[in-house]
Amino acid sequence: MKSANERLERRVQELLHALKEAQRAGKRQASPFSRHKPKAHPAKPGQKAGDRYGCRSRRPIPPTIDQTLEGELPGCCPHCGGELEETNIEKQYQTEIPQPKVERSEFRIHVGRCRHCGRRVQGRHPRQTSDAVGSAASQWGARAVALATELNKGLGLSHGKTAAVLETAFGLQVSRGGLAQAFRRVARKGEPTYHELVRQIRGSPSVTPDETGWKVGGRLCWMWAFSSDKLTEYTIQPGRGYVQASSIRGADFDGFMVPDG
Numbered sequence: 001m002k003s004a005n006e007r008l009e010r011r012v013q014e015l016l017h018a019l020k021e022a023q024r025a026g027k028r029q030a031s032p033f034s035r036h037k038p039k040a041h042p043a044k045p046g047q048k049a050g051d052r053y054g055c056r057s058r059r060p061i062p063p064t065i066d067q068t069l070e071g072e073l074p075g076c077c078p079h080c081g082g083e084l085e086e087t088n089i090e091k092q093y094q095t096e097i098p099q100p101k102v103e104r105s106e107f108r109i110h111v112g113r114c115r116h117c118g119r120r121v122q123g124r125h126p127r128q129t130s131d132a133v134g135s136a137a138s139q140w141g142a143r144a145v146a147l148a149t150e151l152n153k154g155l156g157l158s159h160g161k162t163a164a165v166l167e168t169a170f171g172l173q174v175s176r177g178g179l180a181q182a183f184r185r186v187a188r189k190g191e192p193t194y195h196e197l198v199r200q201i202r203g204s205p206s207v208t209p210d211e212t213g214w215k216v217g218g219r220l221c222w223m224w225a226f227s228s229d230k231l232t233e234y235t236i237q238p239g240r241g242y243v244q245a246s247s248i249r250g251a252d253f254d255g256f257m258v259p260d261g
Helices: 002-027 142-154 159-170 176-202 242-249
Strands: 111-113 120-122 206-216 219-227 232-237
Touching: 142 159, 142 176, 159 176, 176 232, 176 242, 206 232, 206 242, 219 242, 232 242
Parallel strands: none
Antiparallel strands: 111 120, 206 219, 219 232
């Protein structure tokens, strides 16, 4: 009887130890530190080859070639110094980003005065992004502003990181304040397009709204999204009620509202 009790006691202790190990493993990080010795013959990692491997693929050949470069044979065999004869030509393709270069332009703006009303008039080149002159004569080009906007608004980089990317990749130095002013100008130019999106959402037969928390200056606001079958419109609002929803959807909306629940 005593022997049976001892066996049961040992078994209980073993099970308790196994339970504690399982509980600890559940709380560990995704790749826990190994507490055991490596296996003598571990299984080979990765996908196993076989009939069910799947579709094999490779990087596609570029549809257009901008330049062709020759990889000439060396003057002699690099192994023994013997004479070489060419037997065939193989092809390799490389897709590369060209070396970034900042383009700096000077616009000679012709200024005149109306002989009838006396007002000042100045010319403008199609590539100008601003009419500013004097102390504000140095401006960014349209592509530089577009890239900065995509980095900050599209990819979520901070003003500081956006400035760092522009300087590292292109040597274009810009301050956080300069970025903020540029984004404000982009917002003003995009405002008519935004209002047109709102008009189309209000005229859609079916709209799916949703909102999520959004911080503005450390204060809790709400980012609303209104989606139709053709477009999605976003707006940051101070609340998540009827007033905020109707500011985009319209109080007289008579289509279908699809709840996210």
